[in-house]
Amino acid sequence: MNAHRTLLSVGVVAVAAGLALTLAPGLVTVDIVTALTVLVWVGALGGAALSVYGRFDASDAVESALPRAAERPDYGVPGDDLTVTVASFGAGERDAAARDRVRKRVRETVVATLERFEGLAPAEAERRVECGDWTDDERAASLFSDDGGPPDRDGVETGFADRFERAVDALASLAPLAGVGSERNDPAPKTGTNPPATPRLARGESRLERTGRWRGVAGLALAATAAGVLLGRPVAVLAGLAGVGFAAHGRAWTAPDPALAVERTVSETDPAPGERVRVTLTVTNESGRLLPDLRLCDDVPAGLEVVRGTPRHTTALRPGKRARIAYECEAVRGRHAFDSLTVAVRDLSAASVRWRRLPTDEAVVTCRPRYDDLAPELGDLATRLAGRQDVAATGDGVAFHSVREYRRGDPVASVDWNRLAKGGGLATRRFDQPRTVRVVLVVDARRAAYATADAGGHNSTATASTGTADHRRPAVDASVYAAGALAGGLLDAGSHVGLAALSSRECWLPPAAAVTHRRRIRDRLTTDPAFGWLPPADDGADSDPFPALFARLPSDAQVVFCSPFVDDAPVDLARQLLARGHDVHVASPDVTATGAPARRLAALERRLRLDAVRRAGATVDEWRPAADPSVGAASADARVPERGSRIMAADGGDDA
Amino acid sequence: MTRVRSVVANSAFRVSDALAVLVGLAAVAVLGWSPLALAAGGVGWVALLAGVARRSRGTVVFAGGTVFAASLVAAAVGAGAPAVLVGAFGAVLAADLGLFALGLDRDVDSSVATMRVELLHAVASGSVAVATAGGGYILYRSVPAGGSTGVVALLFGGVVLVALLR
Numbered sequence: 001m002n003a004h005r006t007l008l009s010v011g012v013v014a015v016a017a018g019l020a021l022t023l024a025p026g027l028v029t030v031d032i033v034t035a036l037t038v039l040v041w042v043g044a045l046g047g048a049a050l051s052v053y054g055r056f057d058a059s060d061a062v063e064s065a066l067p068r069a070a071e072r073p074d075y076g077v078p079g080d081d082l083t084v085t086v087a088s089f090g091a092g093e094r095d096a097a098a099r100d101r102v103r104k105r106v107r108e109t110v111v112a113t114l115e116r117f118e119g120l121a122p123a124e125a126e127r128r129v130e131c132g133d134w135t136d137d138e139r140a141a142s143l144f145s146d147d148g149g150p151p152d153r154d155g156v157e158t159g160f161a162d163r164f165e166r167a168v169d170a171l172a173s174l175a176p177l178a179g180v181g182s183e184r185n186d187p188a189p190k191t192g193t194n195p196p197a198t199p200r201l202a203r204g205e206s207r208l209e210r211t212g213r214w215r216g217v218a219g220l221a222l223a224a225t226a227a228g229v230l231l232g233r234p235v236a237v238l239a240g241l242a243g244v245g246f247a248a249h250g251r252a253w254t255a256p257d258p259a260l261a262v263e264r265t266v267s268e269t270d271p272a273p274g275e276r277v278r279v280t281l282t283v284t285n286e287s288g289r290l291l292p293d294l295r296l297c298d299d300v301p302a303g304l305e306v307v308r309g310t311p312r313h314t315t316a317l318r319p320g321k322r323a324r325i326a327y328e329c330e331a332v333r334g335r336h337a338f339d340s341l342t343v344a345v346r347d348l349s350a351a352s353v354r355w356r357r358l359p360t361d362e363a364v365v366t367c368r369p370r371y372d373d374l375a376p377e378l379g380d381l382a383t384r385l386a387g388r389q390d391v392a393a394t395g396d397g398v399a400f401h402s403v404r405e406y407r408r409g410d411p412v413a414s415v416d417w418n419r420l421a422k423g424g425g426l427a428t429r430r431f432d433q434p435r436t437v438r439v440v441l442v443v444d445a446r447r448a449a450y451a452t453a454d455a456g457g458h459n460s461t462a463t464a465s466t467g468t469a470d471h472r473r474p475a476v477d478a479s480v481y482a483a484g485a486l487a488g489g490l491l492d493a494g495s496h497v498g499l500a501a502l503s504s505r506e507c508w509l510p511p512a513a514a515v516t517h518r519r520r521i522r523d524r525l526t527t528d529p530a531f532g533w534l535p536p537a538d539d540g541a542d543s544d545p546f547p548a549l550f551a552r553l554p555s556d557a558q559v560v561f562c563s564p565f566v567d568d569a570p571v572d573l574a575r576q577l578l579a580r581g582h583d584v585h586v587a588s589p590d591v592t593a594t595g596a597p598a599r600r601l602a603a604l605e606r607r608l609r610l611d612a613v614r615r616a617g618a619t620v621d622e623w624r625p626a627a628d629p630s631v632g633a634a635s636a637d638a639r640v641p642e643r644g645s646r647i648m649a650a651d652g653g654d655d656a
Numbered sequence: 657m658t659r660v661r662s663v664v665a666n667s668a669f670r671v672s673d674a675l676a677v678l679v680g681l682a683a684v685a686v687l688g689w690s691p692l693a694l695a696a697g698g699v700g701w702v703a704l705l706a707g708v709a710r711r712s713r714g715t716v717v718f719a720g721g722t723v724f725a726a727s728l729v730a731a732a733v734g735a736g737a738p739a740v741l742v743g744a745f746g747a748v749l750a751a752d753l754g755l756f757a758l759g760l761d762r763d764v765d766s767s768v769a770t771m772r773v774e775l776l777h778a779v780a781s782g783s784v785a786v787a788t789a790g791g792g793y794i795l796y797r798s799v800p801a802g803g804s805t806g807v808v809a810l811l812f813g814g815v816v817l818v819a820l821l822r
Binding site for chain 2: 065066213217220223224227228231233234235236238239240241242243244245246249292293294295297309310312313314315316344348349350
């Protein structure tokens with residue numbers, strides 16, 4: 001016999017005994033009544049304790065919440081993960097390995113900074129770090145040496161976070177040109193509580209949840225019973241009816257299955273960036289029964305921010321009745337498909353909730369930004385086809401290039417007769433040979449590239465009520481704008497231009513120069529899912545997207561690589577491309593922030609990565625993106641020149 | 657004619673918050689003839705106010721529990737059945753309404769009209785309270801003297817059976 005049946009038997013027997021005792025009080029002797037009373041008292045106290053424990057054990061009592069559809073995804077700021085990691089460190093041995101990893105990372109940055117900014121040889125830089133005389137701050141130096149700190153006594157190390165911060169401050173003073181000073185006016189990284197969990201449902205999926213709302217309320221009945229028996233006050237037992245009544249109320253209902261008809265209209269299907277699109281949603285209850293607590297949220301496509309109204313609503317809906325919501329969102333680059341609605345229906349007691357992601361007719365909003373035309377400085381790698389690009393090749397052009405010694409077989413027309421007449425011997429004149437250059441734009445769209453310098457916040461209420469969005473914009477978007485602008489300039493210069501995404505989400509467009517190719521490239525940049533506003537799933541598939549790129553890249557193609565360089569993978573790619581003979585040009589949007597030490601460390605690491613690829617032979621253009629292209633004119637002012645780098649002349653000019 | 661509701665501005669302080677505070681006040685008020693119960697209930701009601709103001713689920717649950725405990729105290733010192741019933745059911749109802757308002761906070765913005773849903777929930781919970789308390793009171797009054805053990809056994813069995821109703 002299982003526990004369920006045992007409890008059922010106990011319950012039935014108790015009710016039967018209760019009825020018998022109620023109707024015939026003198027049915028049993030006093031001794032049995034006393035024993036039963038003690039038994040009930042002990043059982044009630046135990047049950048009450050269990051119920052109260054269940055009430056406060058919040059592990060599975062946390063209700064899911066409607067999605068936060070009014071905001072852009074929560075992209076990370078480079079360095080914030082390290083801030084959270086360092087803050088979580090204890091002083092004990094358990095975190096010793098993790099502390100050493102962070103220490104190694106900072107040490108490598110210090111050594112690289114000493115080499116780059118102080119001009120030291122690697123061995124000398126290592127020696128200084130080892131000795132601790134790379135900085136005047138002894139506390140900072142003690143992060144790597146035993147002189148000023150207590151590391152490693154039975155694995156215990158105190159004050160790690162403080163010394164880490166001091167070391168980063170010292171680093172910033174070593175690299176004054178890197179723009180990573182110690183100003184602290186930026187918002188701190190978010191390390192607080194997480195927002196409520198939202199149900200992750202596939203389109204059309206439905207799920208019934210118990211909310212745990214009435215958990216523990218039966219304990220009130222048991223507690224009241226115990227108190228009544230102990231005090232000998234039957235009236236106290238009456239209070240326990242509240243527990244029984246509401247516990248029964250919480251179990252008597254099940255959230256109804258909603259049958260809803262949804263109609264959605266959008267005011268503009270081809271808006272310009274920054275233009276507001278009004279979305280109106282009409283929901284009709286076709287389930288034939290009352291929906292006592294209907295909560296719904298339009299699934300606003302990622303990237304769109306709601307700037308007026310709200311896509312979330314709640315109402316009680318009788319059969320056949322309709323509810324309508326309307327909101328406005330600000331258009332940004334991309335093809336945005338509204339095709340579902342998240343619905344939550346609760347029962348009368350709110351003890352159960354039925355979630356459903358309701359499929360709807362698709363309404364598509366496509367926002368095509370205007371890309372400027374910028375031509376980068378290309379290398380000499382070219383095809384053998386004649387073209388319009390001046391490269392190092394010589395041949396049948398008209399512009400004089402150089403003179404070399406005559407070789408047998410040189411055309412007679414190219415012989416420098418004047419030189420021969422002056423007694424200089426036979427020489428051959430060479431002329432520039434414009435060639436066709438193939439360029440492949442590679443946009444870094446890996447998960448790591450979905451980083452931003454704008455921390456933003458979970459404040460949908462402020463967004464909706466004030467009409468202002470916080471414009472979180474991932475580096476991928478800035479890279480896409482860079483690629484779009486460079487594609488135009490390269491095509492204008494006569495290059496054959498292709499497009500590739502460095503991502504687990506495949507995107508490849510072979511180099512071409514047809515009239516329609518410019519539109520084809522920009523369409524891909526605008527609408528291809530590889531460049532969408534949501535990062536690719538972290539399934540490990542994008543851990544090494546290089547081989548697919550190498551397999552497709554023509555051997556005579558130059559590469560323009562648009563990447564924020566927030567991790568080491570782009571450096572590896574640039575080096576491998578250079579090793580394979582490609583000329584590499586880097587256009588790197590800067591999405592690093594200042595403020596927290598780890599953010600400054602991330603900014604410095606990015607600078608060092610760009611230096612590394614520059615030293616490897618690539619040309620590098622810094623790209624300081626505006627907070628959001630849709631803010632229009634602000635984009636030009638937002639770029640900050642940086643010594644040692646060129647700043648591209650336009651960014652995100654999408655205010656057409 | 658089909659009427660279509662539109663979103664209108666609404667205060668962040670919801671109808672359920674106000675109802676919770678009023679019900680809690682009524683529950684405490686009926687315990688007033690016992691200073692000890694009144695003091696305990698007063699603490700619970702202040703906690704309820706704080707929970708509603710700070711939007712804290714834990715504080716609201718604590719407040720409900722405290723007012724309920726105050727009703728038991730009142731029963732212990734000789735309060736009548738009506739006062740105990742109003743105090744106990746009022747405590748649970750106040751916590752229920754307060755928690756419902758907090759649940760709305762997580763799902764919808766303050767600008768969304770929620771009064772209809774809140775009133776429906778309040779009426780449903782209020783009906784349960786009135787029906788259960790009324791039935792219990794009638795049973796209590798109709799039981800012959802000395803039948804309190806039977807009531808205890810009935811209640812205990814009821815709780816066990818309710819727990820099994822899944």
